[in-house]
Amino acid sequence: MTFSKVWVRAHAACGLMCALGGTACGQVLMFTEVSVETGVVVEQSTSPGLPMANNVSGGSVGDFNNDGWQDLFVMSGGVEPDRLFINNGDGTFTDRAAAWGIDLVHYGMSATSADFNGDGWMDLSVSSAGLADGNPNGGENLLYRNNGDGTFTDIAQTAGVAMRVQANNSFATAFGDYDDDGDLDMFSTAYTLARQGNRLWRNNGDETFTDVTGPSGLDAIITNDVSGFVPGFVDIDMDGDLDIILIADHGSSRLLKGNGDGTFSDFTASASRLNTANGMGLAIGDVNLDGLLDFYVSSIFWSFLPDSGNLLLVQRPDGTFAETAYASGVNRGGWGWGVLMVDLDHDGLEEIVSTKNAEGTPSHVFKNNGGLDFSDISVPCGFLHYAGGRGLVNFDYDNDADQDIVVFTNNGRVGVWRNDLSGPGTNGLRVELDTSARPTLAPDGFGSVVRLKAGDRRHLQVIDGATNHCSSGEHGAHFGLGSAEIVEWVRVEWRDGTSTTVADVGANQILTVRAPFHPGDFNGDDLLNANDLTSFVAAFLAASPSSDLDGDGLHTLADLVVYIRWYLGL
Structure with missing residues (x-):
């Protein structure tokens, strides 16, 4: 495929x-x-x-x-x-x-x-x-x-x-x-x-x-x-x-x-x-x-x-x-x-x-x-x-x-x-990062942490340039998913302490996650306005993984506090 x-x-x-x-x-x-x-x-x-x-x-x-x-x-x-x-x-x-x-x-x-x-x-x-x-x-x-x-x-x-x-x-x-x-x-x-x-x-x-x-x-x-x-x-x-x-x-x-x-x-x-x-x-x-x-x-x-x-x-x-x-x-x-x-x-x-x-x-x-x-x-x-x-x-x-x-x-x-991997249970996901909208982050998300949850497993990789003896490899994060066809969430933790979470990701694709121009730009339209507040509240009330901003698996007041800080640039 x-x-x-x-x-x-x-x-x-x-x-x-x-x-x-x-x-x-x-x-x-x-x-x-x-x-x-x-x-x-x-x-x-x-x-x-x-x-x-x-x-x-x-x-x-x-x-x-x-x-x-x-x-x-x-x-x-x-x-x-x-x-x-x-x-x-x-x-x-x-x-x-x-x-x-x-x-x-x-x-x-x-x-x-x-x-x-x-x-x-x-x-x-x-x-x-x-x-x-x-x-x-x-x-x-x-x-x-x-x-x-x-x-x-x-x-x-x-x-x-x-x-x-x-x-x-x-x-x-x-x-x-x-x-x-x-x-x-x-x-x-x-x-x-x-x-x-x-x-x-x-x-x-x-x-x-x-x-x-x-x-x-x-x-x-x-x-x-x-x-x-x-x-x-x-x-x-x-x-x-x-x-x-x-x-x-x-x-x-x-x-x-x-x-x-x-x-x-x-x-x-x-x-x-x-x-x-x-x-x-x-x-x-x-x-x-x-x-x-x-x-x-x-x-x-x-x-x-x-x-x-x-x-x-x-x-x-x-x-x-x-x-x-x-x-x-x-x-x-x-x-x-x-x-x-x-x-x-x-x-x-x-x-x-x-x-x-x-x-x-x-x-x-x-x-x-x-x-x-x-x-x-x-x-x-x-x-x-x-x-x-x-x-x-x-x-x-x-x-x-x-x-x-x-x-x-x-x-x-x-x-x-x-x-030439074949057979059942061979799903995978590649995650690439785009930081071009936020110049305070290093190109291609160098230094970022990528986490995901698929089935009962949580995975972790870092974007580090893949340096090795005399060589360097692919920059994205690659995950094997086994038989999982849907990833519950992919979370990118950027170097500035903010994060981006994508929910319900299909397997077997190259997923490019873009850092929004501002941490408070929740809907990703390159604007910071009331629509972002509305989008966050809706995601929070729906218990979407995208609104779990502190990454603890819960939706609590702490997530609201984190978002307000991001929105205000604190």
Whole structure:
């Protein structure tokens, strides 16, 4: 099936079956490798003399031409030019990198997509170590501004983020609005001993950035002995302040808690064993459906240390994290790199996917059985990627409701794996956010929390840019719904403390939720007047989920108070 697309302006009134055997729900999860069929044929190749040549291969997902189909940017490694595969909407892609002006031959490290200037077009940040001639003298990072006309312009120099540094010093970037001023700030990582590249950049709102690593309190925390791989902006404890997870090698990962005043504090000790891992990849989700965010980190599994390897950090109610990977069966990821948390079989529980070095066994798909118990189903579900995977992204490239996967191979062919999910109980929902009417919110709702209720389950996802090792994935929130055909409600909690709730949402569609221009614009007509008051009262009297503004599942005086405050702008 193909997703239908619905645009919502404002408020409105069991397991896997495969070769291992079936379940009552009857989902059949099967992957097919379709790189040639889709036209995404890239052989990543990096000059062997380059530093860290064995660590890289990646790209980024984004709808770069705003046609409703996800496109794919791929870094070729330096021997060939980078590629920009524009989705044709028929299951195939065409490389348009030359026409768009980004067919650069360079030693690309990582790529991230985000609308950093808020003009409605997806831009690209590319970490580069310079020309891939085997002995580069330092690279300049790239910031490709999407001009909205089928071209990009590199403005990294004028934006102040080019950062000419050691050849292998710059590694990755992530975007998030840490100061809640409505534009996307940037965090960049570095790996070498000098580590000048572990920096926080504040977006000035005029296509320039300012290095605020010092004023933010991060200088002493992240620039000494932190071999940065993957940064991620997320309000991990959901206290209203954006935090940073910095995944780094040699036991140097950091959990950096936002203090609400533009500064950060080191809370790494609250995440069990995070500072012992050879951290390389990051995935964020709610694996046990308890309404708290968890995260998964790739590392190295040593056969003589049974509990070594990848980490699954499960959040406790007090904001600390228990490490459960060994007990949950997801620690044995080999020499791990890219990781994902995504519901592949639409049973309502997020699977974990992990790439690794070429070790004679395929990359891992860990089936979520519930109760923090997982099973490796890579072989029976057909996900047979044996090469050395690095970057890893999920996206629904064919708009058929399920999530497909791209594995970026080190010195090998990029692998596109189509999810051919079938059978009953495979309903899904994709939620995308539109904040264009309210410029005080970050583009595409970055930092927002999306919750929904379907049947007896409540689900949670965050819009965080999906940064991963060398790569970044689809920006929307994807939910598996099982047999549920109607979602009771979808609630978007915006970064400014307001929310939008949509009731009675049909499954198998792309739902775009638009933040109204003003929190009090209840009927979404871009006006603030008595009609909004009338609409809210009617929804409240009808006990519509759209009027449960505090999200407690009740309709009380507290909701009326919240709405009056929103209406008055208090």
